[in-house]
Amino acid sequence: MASLTYLRSIANNTPYTLTLVDGENRGQSLAIGAQHVWNGSLAVPWIGKSEENYKALRLILGPAAETSIWVFQDYWQPAHQDVIKCLTASSMEYASEEVIEVAGDNHDGGSKNLIVSLVNRQFRLLMA
Structure with a gap:
């Protein structure tokens, strides 16, 4: 059975404000200042096909907010592992070859913390 992941905190360890837009509830967005942390509860949406691209969480970063990172929980690849993945692109595309797993404790759902850094x-x- 699939397990949902909830972000309990987001640490923005960058010199830029991070804006997060919830694709399933576009009225819900938040801004996290540079070197600040947000605490709360935010579900990472499951996506299993391109028709569900709209669900992804969008992280907007950069000096002119030019970078978008799309975060989602992959329902199918691999199946039953509830992997958190991301895509850095101007638009979300589930089938993109550029989609990668987020580093760290990204499997099996549950409560997690997301750390965003500039390297x-x-x-x-x-x-984590």
Whole structure:
């Protein structure tokens, strides 16, 4: 049985404000200042086909908010492992070859913390 992942905190360890938009509830967004942490409860949406792209969480970062990182829980690949994945792109596409697993404790659902960092001018995500 699939297990949902809930973000309990998001640490923004970058010099930029992070804006998060919930794709399933676009009225729900939040801004996390540079070097700040948000605490709460936010479900990471399951996506299993391109028709569900709209569900992904969108993280907007950068000096001119030019970078979008899409975060979602992959329902099928691999099946029954509830893997958290991400895509850095201007738009979300589940079938993209650029989709990668988020580093860290990204399987099996439950309560997790997301850490966003800037390393060598690249944004990096880590689940803990």
